[in-house]
Amino acid sequence: MRDETDYLSKLVTAGRLSRRDFLGRTAALGVSAALANTMFTDAVKAQTPQKGGVLKAGLQGGESSNVLDPALNLSQVNFNFGKCWGELLVELNPDGSLENRIAEEIGSTPDAKTWTMKIRKGIEFHNGKTVGPEDVKATLERHGDAASKSAALGILQGIDSMKVDGDAVVVTLKDPNADFPYLMADYHLVIQPNGGKDDPNAGISAGPYKVTINEPGVRYGGEKYANYWQGDKLGHADQVEIIVINDATARIAALQGGQVNMINRVEPKVVDLVKRVPGVTIQNVSGRGFYPFNMFCDTAPFDNNDLRMALKLAMDREDMLKRILLGYGSVGNDFPINEAYPLFSNDIEQRKFDPEKAAEFYKKSGHSGSILLRTSDVAFPGAVDAAQLYQQTCAQCGITIEVKREPGDGYWSEVWNKQPFSLSYWGGRPTQDQMYSTAYVSSADWNDTRWKRPEFDKMVVAARGELDQDKRKKMYRDMAMIMRDEGGLIVPFFNQYIDASGKGVEGWVSNPAQEMCNGYALAMCWLAA
Amino acid sequence: MSSPILKLVAQRLALGVVLLFAVSVLIFAGTQILPGDVAQSILGQAATPQALANLREQLGLDDPAYVRYFRWLGGVLTGDLGKALTSGQDIATSIGGRLENTLFLAGCAAVVAVPLAILLGLLAVRYRNGPIDKLISGLALASTSFPEFFIGYLLVYFFAVKWQIFPAISTVFDGMPFLQRLQAVVLPAAALTLVVLAHMMRMTRAAILNVMQSAYIETAELKGLRPIDIIRKHAFPNAIAPVVNVVMLNLAYLVVGVVVIEVIFVYPGMGQYLVDHVTKRDVPVVQAVGLVFAAVYILLNIVADIAAILANPRLRHPK
Numbered sequence: 001m002r003d004e005t006d007y008l009s010k011l012v013t014a015g016r017l018s019r020r021d022f023l024g025r026t027a028a029l030g031v032s033a034a035l036a037n038t039m040f041t042d043a044v045k046a047q048t049p050q051k052g053g054v055l056k057a058g059l060q061g062g063e064s065s066n067v068l069d070p071a072l073n074l075s076q077v078n079f080n081f082g083k084c085w086g087e088l089l090v091e092l093n094p095d096g097s098l099e100n101r102i103a104e105e106i107g108s109t110p111d112a113k114t115w116t117m118k119i120r121k122g123i124e125f126h127n128g129k130t131v132g133p134e135d136v137k138a139t140l141e142r143h144g145d146a147a148s149k150s151a152a153l154g155i156l157q158g159i160d161s162m163k164v165d166g167d168a169v170v171v172t173l174k175d176p177n178a179d180f181p182y183l184m185a186d187y188h189l190v191i192q193p194n195g196g197k198d199d200p201n202a203g204i205s206a207g208p209y210k211v212t213i214n215e216p217g218v219r220y221g222g223e224k225y226a227n228y229w230q231g232d233k234l235g236h237a238d239q240v241e242i243i244v245i246n247d248a249t250a251r252i253a254a255l256q257g258g259q260v261n262m263i264n265r266v267e268p269k270v271v272d273l274v275k276r277v278p279g280v281t282i283q284n285v286s287g288r289g290f291y292p293f294n295m296f297c298d299t300a301p302f303d304n305n306d307l308r309m310a311l312k313l314a315m316d317r318e319d320m321l322k323r324i325l326l327g328y329g330s331v332g333n334d335f336p337i338n339e340a341y342p343l344f345s346n347d348i349e350q351r352k353f354d355p356e357k358a359a360e361f362y363k364k365s366g367h368s369g370s371i372l373l374r375t376s377d378v379a380f381p382g383a384v385d386a387a388q389l390y391q392q393t394c395a396q397c398g399i400t401i402e403v404k405r406e407p408g409d410g411y412w413s414e415v416w417n418k419q420p421f422s423l424s425y426w427g428g429r430p431t432q433d434q435m436y437s438t439a440y441v442s443s444a445d446w447n448d449t450r451w452k453r454p455e456f457d458k459m460v461v462a463a464r465g466e467l468d469q470d471k472r473k474k475m476y477r478d479m480a481m482i483m484r485d486e487g488g489l490i491v492p493f494f495n496q497y498i499d500a501s502g503k504g505v506e507g508w509v510s511n512p513a514q515e516m517c518n519g520y521a522l523a524m525c526w527l528a529a
Numbered sequence: 530m531s532s533p534i535l536k537l538v539a540q541r542l543a544l545g546v547v548l549l550f551a552v553s554v555l556i557f558a559g560t561q562i563l564p565g566d567v568a569q570s571i572l573g574q575a576a577t578p579q580a581l582a583n584l585r586e587q588l589g590l591d592d593p594a595y596v597r598y599f600r601w602l603g604g605v606l607t608g609d610l611g612k613a614l615t616s617g618q619d620i621a622t623s624i625g626g627r628l629e630n631t632l633f634l635a636g637c638a639a640v641v642a643v644p645l646a647i648l649l650g651l652l653a654v655r656y657r658n659g660p661i662d663k664l665i666s667g668l669a670l671a672s673t674s675f676p677e678f679f680i681g682y683l684l685v686y687f688f689a690v691k692w693q694i695f696p697a698i699s700t701v702f703d704g705m706p707f708l709q710r711l712q713a714v715v716l717p718a719a720a721l722t723l724v725v726l727a728h729m730m731r732m733t734r735a736a737i738l739n740v741m742q743s744a745y746i747e748t749a750e751l752k753g754l755r756p757i758d759i760i761r762k763h764a765f766p767n768a769i770a771p772v773v774n775v776v777m778l779n780l781a782y783l784v785v786g787v788v789v790i791e792v793i794f795v796y797p798g799m800g801q802y803l804v805d806h807v808t809k810r811d812v813p814v815v816q817a818v819g820l821v822f823a824a825v826y827i828l829l830n831i832v833a834d835i836a837a838i839l840a841n842p843r844l845r846h847p848k
Contacts, residue, residue: 058698063805064623064797065615065814149580201617216616217805218797219700243700245795249682253697254795257689260698409808445577 049507053527055237057516058251058260062244064217069200070190071143071150076264076515077244079187081220083519084240085126086190087206089117089136090181092430092513096342098181102131102191102206106184112176112465117184118168123229125193126210133164138195140171143188152188154445155434176465178472179431186430187519208235208523219243222522236507236526255280255502261527262501264515267381268326271498279503284496285510288340288428288435290332291380293373293390293490296420296450305486306365312351312490313358314397320389320492324382328498332491335483336426336435337476340494340512343432343469345477348484358397370400374415378408379423386492387423417448424448430513432476433464440483449488456482504528534845541834545827549820552827553605556819557598560812601816610817615809620817623802628821630701631798634714635783638721643776646726650733650772651765655757657738666734669727681720681793688716698795717794721787725779732775736768743767770837777833785822 061076073082089103100106104120123131142148144156160174173180190196190205203211208231209222220242224235243260245251251263252270256277266274266282275282295302295311302308317331330338333351337344375387384405391401406415406422416424429435438444441460442452456479463475483489497515501508507525511518517525568584604611610620649669653662672680689697699713740746741764749759788800799818806814838844 063809064802065613065805065809065811067616146579147583149584153580154577213702215702215797216618217801219702243698243795245698247792247795250685250698250793250795253685253690257693257697259696 049232049236049526050529051236051238051526053237054239054241055262055505055522055525055527056241056243056260057522058243058245058254058263059516060246060248060251060263060265062217062242062246066216067201068203068211068214069196070188070192070205071148071152071196071200073188074151077220077242079514080264080516080519080522081222081242082187082190083207084209084220084222084242084522085203085205085207085211086187087123087131088187088189089184089191092182092185092511092518094509094511094513094518096340096512098185102136103181103184106181108178108180108467110467112178112180112467113173115171115173115180116165116168117171120229121167123206124227125206126204126225127193129193131191131206133167133169135193135195136169136191137162137164138197139189139191140169140195142195142197142200150188152186154438155183155186175461177433178464178467179433182431182434187514209240212239213241217244234520234523236524237522240522242522252500255500258502260502261505262499262516262521262525264497264499266498266500268328268498271326271328274500281501281505281508282498283501283508283510284328284498285512286330286338286340287495287497287512287514288338289497290336290338290426290428290491290494291383291386292332292336292424292426292449293492294416294422294424294448295488295490297488298450298452299420301365301367301371302420302488304365304367306361307367308488309485310358310361310365310397310399311371311394313354313361314394314399315390315490315492316353316393317351317492318353319393320386323389324386325493325495328496329493330496332493333480333484334489334491335480335487336428336440336489336491337432337480338494340428341432341435343473343476345473345480348477348480351484353393355393355397358399362397362399370402372402372404372421374404374406374419374422376406376408376411376415376423378411379416380425380495383423390492417446432479433460436460436479437464440487451483451488453482501525534839537838538835541831545831548827549824552823553602553816553820554598556816556823557594557601559819560815561594601813605817605820611813613806613811613814615806615811615814620814623814624799624817624821626703627797627799627802630796631784631787631800633701633710634717634721634787634796634798635780637711637714637718638725638783639780641718642722642725642779643729645722646729646776647733647772649726650730650737651757651760653730653734654737654741654760654764657734662734666727666731669730672723673727677720677724677789678793680723681717681790684716684720685793700795701797714796717787717790717796720790720794721783724790725782729772729775729779733768733772736771737764740764740767766840769840773836773840774833777829781826781829784825 057080059077059080062078063075066075066078070082070086073079088101090098090106091101093099102120102123103117105118106115108115117136119131119133119136125131140156140159140162143150143152144159158173158175158177160172162169162171171180192205196202203214206229208225208228210225212223213219213221222240224238228235243254245254245263248265248267252266252274254260255263271282274280295308297303297308312334321327321329321331331350332338333348339346373387373390375383377384387403391403394401415422426439429438437460439446439448440451441447441457442454459475459479463472463479466472466475499516499521504527505525506528508521509517509524568581601611608621610624612618613620613623649665653665656662685697688695695715696713699717701710701713737760746759746763749763787798788804790796791798791800799821803815803818806818
């Protein structure tokens with residue numbers, strides 16, 4: 001319960017919860033009114049943002065080959081820096097709802113096919129130009145161009161046509177999509193002057209910080225942009241700096257030594273050590289990322305559902321979570337969705353390790369001989385150990401697994417999505433529809449379990465176009481059940497984002513969408529005097 | 530006397546250039562047989578077939594290898610190293626800054642390590658087989674036997690985390706004041722010094738001990754010179770050639786082999802730059818960095834050769 005009240009206090013601090021709501025929600029947790037009142041006052045006092053200073057982050061995931069172009073933005077450092085200088089149409093709140101940014105209002109026709117985004121007035125780009133609907137349209141055009149290299153190309157392919165209508169952009173989709181506003185929260189879709197068509201690497205948008213230092217693989221810096229449209233909420237420090245620190249030990253040392261105020265990617269095995277350092281706070285939040293064992297449903301021997309079921313039942317999820325993630329995560333249930341998603345049904349029975357039933361299904365499948373499982377350190381931290389643990393639990397069920405450790409170099413091009421049984425990683429998506437459309441429909445490029453069921457494809461499309469939330473939730477439950485019982489993925493666990501902040505850092509509000517408060521840690525935190 | 534030496538230097542330099550050409554062929558061939566595909570590596574897990582095709586076409590990866598070799602060589606000879614495939618930045622400019630950083634760190638380490646190693650070597654000879662010799666050799670060998678990342682972390686733990694005297698990370702950048710820059714590289718330079726010290730010290734000791742067997746040293750001893758004077762005036766000058774050789778080898782290591790130290794201390798040098806681009810299959814950068822490394826290696830070896838010849842009258846005046 002303490003976590004809950006802490007979380008609520010932080011929301012107060014961040015100005016996202018009123019006094020009435022705070023008292024109501026703490027009362028629901030059984031906190032007395034008097035105590036809740038004190039807590040609220042404390043939260044407000046402690047949490048009045050203090051302006052000024054230099055905030056520094058030491059982050060993993062940057063290379064000297066990186067560029068500023070948001071379309072090619074794939075690594076963690078660029079993701080975080082993009083949130084400092086870029087502004088999106090909408091952004092994800094920690095509770096999974098949407099917050100309007102450049103888009104002041106988004107509405108659709110009842111068939112969810114035509115969407116109108118009203119563009120907020122008075123937002124200024126760092127080059128002094130005003131953000132207009134043309135810039136928004138040009139941005140979507142650039143990322144959605146079939147010849148584009150944008151990582152957001154996939155999610156924009158559903159757009160049929162776009163037009164500017166007064167102060168709004170009207171988007172017509174090929175098929176209905178109730179999740180369209182969520183697609184606009186994709187972190188690649190940074191709104192740039194003329195869509196960044198002139199110079200995608202210029203680093204100009206309308207975020208709280210203006211780019212001043214751009215040394216790929218070394219460091220990045222931003223200076224507070226005086227005309228940022230919501231400067232009271234974001235952009236408290238005068239300057240922000242990101243130092244690329246790819247070595248885990250060096251990151252922690254830099255935080256301890258005070259060279260940086262916050263770091264990302266604290267390894268589960270050192271969390272307990274880092275916790276003991278005075279002034280350092282571990283910031284962990286359950287996310288949507290998961291670490292699947294992928295089987296190709298159309299390739300022998302995995303085209304046999306009895307064998308797939310045997311392999312699923314032979315997974316000891318609890319033990320795996322304890323040993324590989326040291327508890328910093330939650331068990332999976334063999335479908336790619338967890339409670340961090342909107343419209344999740346929490347009444348689906350948890351699959352458990354069951355050697356007897358696994359052996360039964362294995363016998364029924366008629367398979368004999370060993371099964372080759374490919375793994376690598378780059379699949380996820382601990383992936384080699386995870387494969388070996390799985391080998392042992394399978395042995396208990398009479399299933400022989402041969403583990404092959406592949407070189408990390410080339411794993412994503414030669415093994416993942418190419419070999420029939422391998423370990424992988426998914427970062428999760430803002431909505432269930434996006435997760436299913438990205439990897440579990442017949443036509444998806446990244447269908448890494450070769451899950452090709454026309455009836456399932458139809459369910460995905462139907463749920464996407466459904467505006468009634470209750471009906472939609474029911475549809476997603478049905479899909480989850482099919483995936484769980486017939487799909488090609490074994491999900492031992494979902495991960496957590498584990499970051500750490502140093503002495504005097506205030507205003508941190510974790511967000512299950514991504515690490516470092518969904519990338520806003522530098523923009524939303526401040527240094528207490 | 531000067532003309533044969535000039536001739537010698539010219540000969541060596543010409544040989545160096547020929548060698549560099551040979552190396553360029555090897556580097557090019559090597560980068561061609563790297564597994565995987567540049568476009569795939571750039572886009573990683575997020576690659577869609579459409580994006581892949583677009584990127585491949587844009588990078589012109591379809592020309593035959595020899596065409597690309599001569600195109601590349603022509604560029605190098607005219608000072609144009611091309612643009613990085615991944616970031617589109619000019620390679621010569623990027624390497625310039627990185628090389629400067631690497632040379633700065635190597636220079637700082639060398640300024641401490643070389644005199645210290647030679648001095649310790651001389652002391653070890655002076656008190657050979659005694660406790661001082663054993664102590665010096667023991668400590669130096671111990672510091673070399675530890676893996677460099679271990680020494681690095683040890684230094685970070687005590688000097689940056691525990692006592693907070695020096696920064697844990699050594700990020701340097703353009704326009705950083707010199708003293709601040711110096712402070713930033715103290716820990717990595719110290720780690721490198723500990724890594725290269727023993728090799729140079731032991732070689733100095735061995736080379737001088739070798740000379741100490743000679744008849745003229747016995748004469749000097751019989752003449753009644755102090756042992757330290759014998760070493761300084763008679764033994765050391767005759768041991769310079771092997772010492773210079775090992776010093777140059779270690780300097781070359783400080784320039785081309787310090788990627789682990791760069792990673793631990795987050796130092797923006799050549800090593801990290803190379804590794805980043807190898808993983809992304811950014812071939813032009815890998816080739817350019819390989820060439821720079823080869824040039825450094827060849828140059829330092831030429832210097833070692835020439836110094837050895839100059840230090841030895843018999844080689845200086847060949848019959």
